Amino acid sequence: MIVVMEERAAEELVQRVIDRLMEDRFDVHRSTGVLHTVLGGVGGPDTFDTAVVQMMEGVKEVHRVISPYKLASRAFRPEGTIVKAGKVEIGGNKVVVMAGPCSVENKDQIERSADIVADGGAQLIRGGAFKPRSSPYSFQGLGEAGLQMMREAADRRGLGVISEVMEISQIPLLSAYSDILQIGARNMQNFNLLRELGKIRKPVLLKRGPAATIEELLLSAEYILSGGNYDVILCERGIRTYETYTRNTFDVSAIPAVKKLSHLPMVGDPSHGTGRRDMVPAMARAAVAAGADALLMEVHHDPEHALSDGAQSLNPVQYMDLMKQLRALAPVLGRTL
Ligand code: PEP
Numbered sequence: 094m095i096v097v098m099e100e101r102a103a104e105e106l107v108q109r110v111i112d113r114l115m116e117d118r119f120d121v122h123r124s125t126g127v128l129h130t131v132l133g134g135v136g137g138p139d140t141f142d143t144a145v146v147q148m149m150e151g152v153k154e155v156h157r158v159i160s161p162y163k164l165a166s167r168a169f170r171p172e173g174t175i176v177k178a179g180k181v182e183i184g185g186n187k188v189v190v191m192a193g194p195c196s197v198e199n200k201d202q203i204e205r206s207a208d209i210v211a212d213g214g215a216q217l218i219r220g221g222a223f224k225p226r227s228s229p230y231s232f233q234g235l236g237e238a239g240l241q242m243m244r245e246a247a248d249r250r251g252l253g254v255i256s257e258v259m260e261i262s263q264i265p266l267l268s269a270y271s272d273i274l275q276i277g278a279r280n281m282q283n284f285n286l287l288r289e290l291g292k293i294r295k296p297v298l299l300k301r302g303p304a305a306t307i308e309e310l311l312l313s314a315e316y317i318l319s320g321g322n323y324d325v326i327l328c329e330r331g332i333r334t335y336e337t338y339t340r341n342t343f344d345v346s347a348i349p350a351v352k353k354l355s356h357l358p359m360v361g362d363p364s365h366g367t368g369r370r371d372m373v374p375a376m377a378r379a380a381v382a383a384g385a386d387a388l389l390m391e392v393h394h395d396p397e398h399a400l401s402d403g404a405q406s407l408n409p410v411q412y413m414d415l416m417k418q419l420r421a422l423a424p425v426l427g428r429t430l
């Protein structure tokens with residue numbers, strides 16, 4: 094149930110509604126907008142009569158939420174959410190770029206990467222230190238040493254850091270080094286991991302699973318939100334279809350769909366979305382045109398020798414060229430970059 098309070102309703106009235114909902118065992122989540130306070134009541138009895146709350150002083154509207162996700166739904170925060178990751182804001186007018194290698198490979202590589210992505214105008218550097226590889230014989234990442242190298246390189250260039258957390262035990266480490274914790278596509282429905290991420294107070298970027306529906310993505314976000322961590326960012330990274338030309342099928346339409354259904358920022362990852370660096374620029378432009386709040390892209394100083402995902406990593410020239418195009422495109426869409 095969503096309760097929208099009157100404009101600038103007094104705190105005492107808001108508290109009375111919260112108390113009344115809690116009396117019926119609702120878990121109450123609060124969103125304080127510029128004008129309206131919105132309360133999200135989760136759980137509670139199905140038989141609860143919304144008129145009880147509707148009639149309370151200071152209440153403007155009450156809606157029963159029929160979608161299975163409540164806190165992720167647009168109704169909870171109609172104006173949208175801006176997630177702050179360090180100095181970077183995701184979900185506002187500015188299109189944020191998060192770029193870097195698939196994996197942190199060594200000090201030289203990540204230092205060069207920081208220079209390339211910062212020179213091109215990205216605000217965050219990406220790079221996996223714990224890698225979910227399809228084969229156990231492939232490079233698995235450098236672990237903490239990799240995170241340390243990436244943090245140093247990022248700080249030198251004033252960049253934020255985003256890196257993947259694969260399991261619960263890695264959360265403290267990732268929280269220490271990274272500004273955003275990435276949940277990989279393969280872990281989108283690792284519900285125990287999602288619950289733990291609901292307890293921390295760091296932004297989480299949740300990738301859509303390769304076989305997940307948009308509703309399942311939003312339900313996974315709900316696991317994190319219901320734990321009290323409201324800094325969730327969603328990401329389309331391609332889904333598995335019968336097409337084999339591309340690594341995945343980049344579902345551009347998921348971007349406007351999520352923006353309509355949810356208040357959470359939505360990111361496009363055209364690198365995993367296509368698996369081919371020759372197609373990344375076109376899909377990056379498409380994602381921005383479709384309303385993406387940010388792009389997550391793989392860039393490598395020497396893609397032919399990358400230890401993972403070289404085929405989909407932009408080389409520095411391609412990356413610089415794309416950033417130039419995006420800077421021209423954003424204003425046409427009423428955005429900045
Ligand atoms: C990655 O970002 O390098 C990655 C492993 O992505 P995904 O989880 O989307 O496959």
Ligand code: MN
Binds near residue numbers: 195
């Ligand atoms: Mn990758």
